[in-house]
Amino acid sequence: MSKLKNKVAVVTGASKGIGASIAKYFATEGAKVVVNYASSKEGADKVVKAITDNGGTAIAIQADVSIQADVIRLFNEVKNTFGTLDILVNNAGIYNYEPIEQISAETFHQQFNINVLGSLFTIQESLKLFSEKGGNIINISSGASNTPLPTGSVYSATKAALDAITIALSKEFAGRNIRINSILPGIVETEGSHSTGFIGSEFEAKLVANTPLGRTGQPEDIAKAAIFLASDDAAWINGEKISVSGGIYGL
Numbered sequence: 207m208s209k210l211k212n213k214v215a216v217v218t219g220a221s222k223g224i225g226a227s228i229a230k231y232f233a234t235e236g237a238k239v240v241v242n243y244a245s246s247k248e249g250a251d252k253v254v255k256a257i258t259d260n261g262g263t264a265i266a267i268q269a270d271v272s273i274q275a276d277v278i279r280l281f282n283e284v285k286n287t288f289g290t291l292d293i294l295v296n297n298a299g300i301y302n303y304e305p306i307e308q309i310s311a312e313t314f315h316q317q318f319n320i321n322v323l324g325s326l327f328t329i330q331e332s333l334k335l336f337s338e339k340g341g342n343i344i345n346i347s348s349g350a351s352n353t354p355l356p357t358g359s360v361y362s363a364t365k366a367a368l369d370a371i372t373i374a375l376s377k378e379f380a381g382r383n384i385r386i387n388s389i390l391p392g393i394v395e396t397e398g399s400h401s402t403g404f405i406g407s408e409f410e411a412k413l414v415a416n417t418p419l420g421r422t423g424q425p426e427d428i429a430k431a432a433i434f435l436a437s438d439d440a441a442w443i444n445g446e447k448i449s450v451s452g453g454i455y456g457l
């Protein structure tokens with residue numbers, strides 16, 4: 207269990223949900239983990255405690271990824287604490303499903319600023335910390351990128367943009383040994399998917415009915431795929447969009 211031994215990893219949005227699971231699973235594989243959060247200090251501290259109680263290394267750092275000054279401060283703290291960086295997981299994200307009539311400049315920019323611009327800011331800062339040996343970036347996208355659903359136009363657009371960034375940067379990074387890939391989860395049971403009302407809804411039932419493996423995803427389903435992509439097992443995988451969804455097919 208040491209696929210990420212001594213690697214330093216930043217996981218954005220790791221105070222709960224998929225990000226928290228990735229942080230904990232990375233630590234069990236030997237990574238030193240930076241648990242980023244926006245407002246849930248208590249959640250982030252719990253994730254750090256779970257990791258350190260298990261003999262791992264982790265610190266929590268607050269930063270709103272959509273605010274560039276916060277992101278710069280986050281990576282400065284990473285540098286001061288660990289001196290380097292090996293892995294960035296862009297997981298922080300929000301999903302607002304709203305009909306076309308309700309979309310406003312405010313809700314549009316909120317989703318794009320966190321899901322897209324925030325990832326660009328973190329990638330810019332991570333490049334300054336990756337060593338000459340290279341780096342590894344995982345963007346947590348969504349099946350909604352490939353299969354947009356009604357009322358999800360803006361959210362799906364943010365994730366399609368993130369996937370385009372994955373592919374463009376995989377080419378831009380040529381010669382620098384930096385791998386970048388997108389993970390596209392299907393519906394996953396998290397604090398966020400509970401609070402938006404997806405879990406237990408007809409929407410969830412429809413998604414599960416269209417999932418050959420017949421259940422809702424759990425955060426660890428995504429975390430295990432992230433370990434694979436972050437590890438040398440995936441050394442030849444770059445610029446890919448990988449669905450981790452139980453095989454959900456078109457709705």
Ligand code: NAP
Binds near residue numbers: 247272390396
């Ligand atoms: P979640 O339970 O709502 O957790 C979201 C995390 O992101 C929290 O740690 C939150 O921090 C953080 N966050 C939100 N805005 C942030 C910001 N501006 N700066 C830094 N951190 C921020 O979400 P989730 O369901 O685990 O989803 C995680 C990712 O997976 C998202 O990118 C989402 O689009 C994607 N995804 C989820 C599903 C699903 O069904 N759950 C499916 C496909 C893709 P605070 O708690 O401090 O606010």
